[in-house]
Structures are given as C-alpha cells and as structure tokens.
Amino acid sequence: MAFDPSNAAHPPLRVVLCWHMHQPQYLDAHTGEYALPWTYLHAIKDYVDMAAHLEAEPGARAVVNFAPILLDQIEDYARQVRAFLKGEGQIHDPVLALLVAERPPGDASQRLNLAEACTRANRQRLIEPFGPYRLLADMVTWLKQHPDYVSYQGDHFFFDLVTWYHLVWLGETVRRTDPRIQPLMKQGRDFTLAQRRQLLEVIEELLDGLLGRYRRLAESGRVELSFTPYAHPIMPLMLDMESAHEAAPQAELPQSGQYPDGRARVQWHLQRGLESFERHFGRRPAGCWPSEGSVSDATLTLLDEAGIRWSASGEGVLTHSLKQGREEDLPDDRHWLYQPYRFQDRELSLFFRDDGLSDSIGFRYTDWHGDDAVGDFVHHLEEIGQRWHRDSNNHGRGALVTVILDGENAWEYYPANGYYFLSALYRRLAAHTDIELATFSDCLNARPQRALEHVVAGSWVYGNFDTWVGSRDKNRGWEMLIQAKQIFDEVMSQGQLTPAQAEAATLQLAVCEGSDWCWWFGDYNPSGTVSLFERLYRQHLVHLYRLLGKTPPEELSHVLSRGSGEPAAGGVMRQGQKSDG
Template identity: 45%
Template sequence: MQQIDLILLWHMHQPDYRHYDTREFQMPWVYLHAIKDYTDMAYHLENHPEIRAVVNFVPILLDQIEDYQTQFSTGQLRDPLLRLLITPDLDKISDNEREYILSTCFKSNHDTMLKPYPAYKRLHDLYDTLHKSNADGLIQFSGRYFSNLLVWYHLAWTGESVRRSHKIIQQLMQKCDNYDYSDRTQLFNLIGELIRTLIHRYRKLAENGQIELSTTPRYHPLAPLLIDFSSARDSLPEIALPAKKQYPGGRDRAAFHLASAMKSHQQRFDIQPVGIWPAEGAVSHSLIQMLEKSGCHWCASGEGVLANSLRRSYPDSILPDRNRYLYRPYRIHGSEGLFCFFRDDQLSDLIGFEYSKWFGRDAAHHFIQSLEQIALHAQPDENPVVSIILDGENAWEFYPYNAYYFLDDLYSLLKSHTSINTTTFRDYINSASHAEQFVTLPALSAGSWVYGTFSTWIGDPEKNRAWDLLCAAKENYDTVIHSDKLTAQEKSEANLQLASCESSDWFWWFGDYNQANTVARFDQLFRDNLANLYRLLKQPVPPVLREPISKGDEHAMEGGTMRRST
C-alpha cells in the first residue's frame, strides 16, 4: 500500500458576541465551547502524543477567551449567564433574568445533551408543559428550579474529558437535584480554571511540535468579497451583487485583518504563523497574492474550489476522477512561495455530519478504510496527501459523549497504522521528499469551502441588503476617519468596531434556511454593531438600522452553525 500523508485541521472560531457599547456578552457560546470542545480537543491530542495536527484559532475567538480569563481573575463578570450561575439568591432575580435563563438553558442538541440526563430532562418537560399552557405569560418558577437548570445546563456543556477527571462534575451529576449556592460556586470556579489554562495547553502542544497553530484574518471576514464583490461571479456568473458594486476600500480592510492576525499570533505564541485558513476557506487570486506577500507559505480551501479552478484552467478537458487531482498541494500561477491545499469534502463531511450516528469504533474504522482506498487508487509514483478540514467545535454535540470514543478510537487507529502518517501543512512543505508533488494551477476560481461558491454570504436579497448597510457605514467611516473630528483613540475604537461588522458570520445567518430565533439574535447584533459604529464616528444612526434585515424560518431544518460542503 502507498504511504499516505494525513493532515487534520481543526478550525476554532466564534464571532465577537460582545456588545461594543456595554462590553456585555450577548451570547455565551465562547465559554461554553471552551469548557466542552476546546478542552476535549486538547485532551485527545495530549492523550495521543504521536498524532500530528493543525489547530486554527481565529484571533477574535482568542480575544474573547482572554476576556473571560480577565473576568474570572477580576470578578467583574460581563456574561449574564455566568453572573446568574454565581448569584446567591435566585428567588430574587428579575423577570428579565428569569426569561433569559429559560430562553438560554435549553439551547443544545437535546438527543445527546439533554435526554440522556433524566433530571435535566424533567426540568425541560416541566417547562415545556407549563409554557404550552401559559404561552403569553412568564412562568413563575422557584429559585430552586433556576438553580437546578443553571447547573444542569453547564454540566451538559462540560467536556467528556472534564467529567472523567474532575470529581466536582461527577459529584454534581450524581446529586441530580437541590443544587445550592455552594454547588454553583464550585462549578463556576472549575469553569474559570478550565478557561485560564486553555490557551496555554495548545501553546504547549505547539512548542512540543505535536501541532501546528495557524490563524485566520482577525475578525473572520470573507476577504475575497471585501476585495471585490464580483469575485462571486467566478463560480456563479449570474449571481446578484449588492447595489454598491465594490466594498469601499476593501483591499485595505482585508490587509488590515490579515496583518492584525499575524501580529496577534506572534504576540500569543511567540512565532509567526506559517499558514492561513482563510475565513470559510474563501480564496481568490487577489487574496492569494496578499497572503504570499505577508509571508504565508500555505493556505487551504475546499474541494469545490479546486474542481472549479481545474475546469477554468482546462476548459476543453473533462475533469478526471478526484483521486487524480485532489490529493496533492498546488502552486497558484504567479505564486512561488505559497502552496494551496484542498480539503477532502467527502471525508470531512463524514466527520461533521454522518459519523455522529455511528458507533465510534465503527466510524473510526470506516475513516481508516477510506484512507486506505485513497492509497490503493494512487499512482505508483504518488504519495497522496489528504486534507481533512472542519470546525473543531460544532460537530461534537451531535455525537454521544461529545465524540469522546470516536476521537479516541480514531487517533489510536491512526497512530498504529503503518501506511498513514499524520503531519501538518508546515512539516509537509518542509519535507524535501514531497517537492515533486507540487503542481501549478494555471487559474484559480474564487470560492469557499461551501459549494465552492460565495452564495452563503452574498446574492440573496437579505444578504445583499446587509452588504449595502455595511457599505454605507464604511463610506461614513472613510469620510470621518480622514478628518480631524476624532482623536487617535477614537479612530482606533471605530476601526475595531468596523472590523467586527465585516465578519462573515453576520451574512452566514441571513436567509430563510436558518431558524428564525437565531437569525433574529444575529440580525440584532449586526445592526447594533453598525449603530455603534455610527456613534463612534459621532454620526447620526440611520433609522433603517432599527428594521430587521432577515426573519429566517421558524421551521427551518437546514442551516445552523454547520453546513455541508456540497
């Protein structure tokens, strides 16, 4: 069997959930994913030191994790859920706080994170019963109910590795009911400990050479669209564009996000990143040039982008079997020092969407067998490199035990396999034995890892309306920022607020394929950010920002935090 190189890239990202006016966290997903997914992913790597992988942290996620570290060290909490967890007397909380707990503490995949725990399920059943009979009124639960609900929600969002190594979690789960302030305090303190040590754990893994840490432009912008809206037409020639045909000064904005990410990485990990996972794997020829100029040696995107690029490069040829083109790195024409890798969409989506329904060992064996089939189909002179790229957080809540058994079995099988070598993009590039594998791609078709297009972020009337609102705010920004109306500090604050508004996440959520309640929250947060940008610029806030952009669909089943690549 041919030797095969496997590169696992786990992408860690959450958008900025802080309200720029109050600095309050509007959603708790950063710290919840921290105590569940980021801790578990570090644990599995620590427990299998033979496994090599790439871990990609978006700087805005690291900013927020460090913000939580500060909150725990100072006691000045700006996350309402954490404040409520540590509130001594829950009988005295306000109606708004009661409603906030009830609207938040059942948000999870119920099949794996609620139904397995009878005490937690009883809390939900009681709420569900009373809510149906009193849909228009506030349910007056007792402080004891809220105490139990807060504890169980956090227990459900605790990583499996944490449950197995911290007695306080085991004791609380065994207790089931009647949680008091002391119980909640112990749980709160453990959350603080997990968050305080999190970044250090990944830094240590990198220093030991087990993982390569990579980055993404600072606030996760869809950089090719910032540079040129019309790049969306590379893959979808008829796609509708926003009224403003170009994002004002977009090239400079993309460069800012990239330079800021490089600086962030250097400060946090004492090393320049070798590679970039562009937000959403979104690439264009202009962005590739920008990445190479910044000193990057690799980037990655989706399989659909490669297929579109090959069709564009060789319009008179029929696309061969994917085994003949996918499992190799490419140079983009005109680029000498930067290599582009393309994810295996099928295998990545199996982990993201299908294996959660399997027994962990069966799924791990199937993955290994799939890699063996790739090796068997390789030409005698080829050594395939397979890139598996997906987010390292959202998939696991659909797995029993937060994918504990799947990941443990997968890593165990990989480290004992004689023909599969786990490596990193950096180490693969640096290996002289792979020099003959690099192929030049004559033309790059701009696109993302989702469908090979940008349709998830532009083209829909609601998405385009959001871009129009952002373009108008950017034009105001340009006018004010080049005047003498703001101090240097005020200009810096406006710059970061604009950067947050440029995140790809807002545009991801607009559309009727996403659930209405989630769309409403992201819609409001996006418009709040834009409104605050106007305030920082000392400009009147346009009345249009009071109007929702998108409603979503109450019955939507697709969309959400993850999406299939095809």
C-alpha cells in the same frame, strides 16, 4: 522528524486533520455584555476536549486553526471570571453570571429569557441523557407557552437549571476526570451557592489554561497552529465584490457596489490577526485558513506578500480552477485532489479539502458507533492510498489527504461529545502502518508541486460565495455595512477623533466585517438563530455609528432577516457540496 516520501518506494498516505475554531464577536461593546455565550461554552467543551484527545495520544498530530477574535474573547472571559473569584470584578455574561448569582433577576421577562437561554443545547445529546436536566428543560418549554406562570418559579429552579446547563456543556474529558463534577451530577438538584461557585472555579481553570495547552502542543511538535484574519472577513468579496461571479455568474450582487478600500481593510485584518496570534502563542504562524476557505487570486497574493507559507480551501474551488478551459471531466481517480499545489510562481502552497471525508465527520458519523465510524473513515483512506500506488506515475510519491472542518459544532451531535470517535480516530491513525498523520507545514517541501496560475474565486461551501452574498437579505446586509464603511471613511478623513476613539471605531468596523452575519441571513436557517444573529449584527452597526459620532440610520431598528428553515446541524455547519436531494 517529518517523513520524506522520496526515500521510499511506497511511502505512507499522509493525512492532515485541520480543525477550525471560530466564533464571532458576541460582546456588545455598547452595553459591555456578551449577548450570546457560545465562546466560553465551546471553550469549556469542544476546545478543551480536542486538546485532551491530542494530549492523550502521543502519535496524534493535527492542525488547529484559531480565529484571533475568538482568542481575544477567550482571554477576556478568563480575565473576568478570575477577577470575580478574587472579588475584584463582575462577569459580563448574563448566563455565566447567573451561575453564581445570589438571586435571579426579579423581572419575569428576564427570568424567562435566561431560562430559555439555559436550554439552548442539542436535545438528543445534551438534554435527554440527563434526567434532572430533561425535567427542567421540559418545564421551560411549558413556561414559554404559559409565561404568566414564570413568577411562580422559585429561585432554586433557575439555579438548578443554570447549573445543569454548565454541567452538560463541560467537555466529556472534564466530566470523566475532574473529581468535582461527578458528585454534582449525581446530586442532581438543590445546588448551593458554594457548589455553583465551585463549578465556576472549574470553568475558570479550563478557560485560563486552554491556550497554554495548545501552545505546549505546538511547542512539542504535536500540533501546528494556524490563523484566520482577525474578525473572520470574506476577503475576496471585500477586495472585489464581482469575484462572486467567477463561480456563480448569475449571482445578484449588492446594489451599493464594491466595498470601499477593501484592500486596506483586508491588510488590516491580516496584520491584526498575526499580532493577536503571536501575542497568544509566542510565534508567527506559517499558515492561514482564510475565513470560510474563501480565496481568490487577489486574496492569495496578499497572503503571499504577508509571508504566509500555506493556505487552504475547499474541493469545489479546486475543481472549478482545474476545469477552467477544459472540455473533459477531471479524472475519476481524483489524484488531482490528493496533492499540494503552488500558487502561480510564488512560495505560497495550497491544500484542498476532501469534501466527502470531511463531511462524513461533520454529518454522517454522528449516529454511528465510534469504532464503526473510524473503521469506515480509515477504510476510505486505505482505498485512496491503494488507488494512488496503482498509478505508475505516482511511484515514489505519497498521496496527501486533507480533512478540514469546523472543530467545535459537530461534537454536540455525537454521543459523549465525540469522545469515542475522536479517541478511536487518533489511536487508529497514529498506529496505522500505511498512514502518517501530518501537518501542512510538514508537506511544504515533500514533493514537486503543481502550479495553479488562476484560482477561481470561491469558498469551501459549494466552491462559491452563495452562503454570504446573492440573496436579498444577504445583499442588504452588505449594503448596510458598505454604507457604514462610507461614513467611517468620511469621519476618519476629517481627523476629528482622538487616537483612542479611532482605534475603537476601527476595531468595531472589523467586528461588523465578520462573515457570520451574512451566513445566517436567509429563510433556509432556523428563525430563532437568525433572529439572535441579525439583531446582534444591527447592534454592532449601531455601535459603530455611535463611536463615529453619527446618528445610526433608522433602518437599523428594523429586522433585516427572518429564518424559517431547519438545515442539518441547525445551520451552524454546511456541507462542502450540495446534496443531490
């Protein structure tokens, strides 16, 4: 039963841990192949581990948010691998298919590309600890510098490499508990086809059982599952591109102007997302983490009209919203952050991320001893609770601390995929007498909520939309999308497509509307990653034109963005606030 703060003079500090699970569409619908393997790799490592940690600690509670386009990809991978093992189909992911191939590709460039793909892993945490894999990875580095020698590598080199790649991408909880894994790691080399097939069987079991594990956690009340609109679009910008000026008045916007019929597209993503979520989990979610925590008045209005009970965003959005029209700074006690809000006079509740605590998990604690990191985290929570109760205005009301972050990318920067940190985190918080782990739905009716009449449009990253719009490359990405949407509207208005063709084109448009593409555009990101994502974005747009029966613009054959930076965590994550440095 949820704790009612009104029944206690000094109720415990409520803490909501919200993990956001998301990957964009990596399937190239034109070729039928997955261009990048991150969906299934994060599934067998991070999503599996998070479920295991929640299952292991009876007192643990959390919110787990899934992007529906990720759920559908996990389902597709599970189906493909299951069919392959039955001899009824093929695996349409070149990296995963190599694991059980009888021979690697004969073409030298294909071999080198696959070898390079099998070393895309955190060097410190996923390569260095494993001697045989480290040796193979070093050989790949040498081969990239001397590609003419790839033909000298025997088949067993590629099979050992791909086997190790999947071994290190398994969740730590899997490596510790599955009796089929340790013998492979001890053997170290010369893996047979039978052994590689056995490893694929482990992967199939993990993929096939994953969503059921989260569904059972939700049914038992241990986890609240929430959703993001289908393909992870930046809804405020689709509804009104000018909303970017609310938090960044000087931002340069795409020359092509507003996104055509953005309201209808946002409603499509919401409806399709809800349908996908219900199909996978058998229930309608109460809450929505909007893509990248991106909110605006128009966005929140649509969420409320869709029957969503709660939404959330970043601390920067709240500070911008509270500071509007004020000359004085917000109180230093930050009590304004540790409470839920109500959007206008509607039923929609809003929660805001504590950037410092969330970013500590995402970035600061990666090199700490697990117990020390958790001790520091709990200490900060205790200080928040003590400050809150010293304020007589809070008598009888408990504070609420919201921690929201990427639930997949942080852990490969931790020892043992965050095993020690997450184990200690759930154990310490569940046992703490002055802290109560909760979900957002637990907190909907717990206390009076202050109304926010206007929310300054922005995201969880810096409280604005700079990560997705405003630079030359990002704006060009939007302009290409807007041009394609105009063609889409023209073709649809003519009614020349069959219902199946129209559905395929609509789904492909949604893929192109995802937030991840513009996230990567810009020279502050690593060049290799930018190249992978911008090429896939152009391929998605090209396929959309083909589905519409139109010739793709020639500019889609040219590189859109090149990176040259080395941001923290390789650019896959951002911090909520800009560092002073």
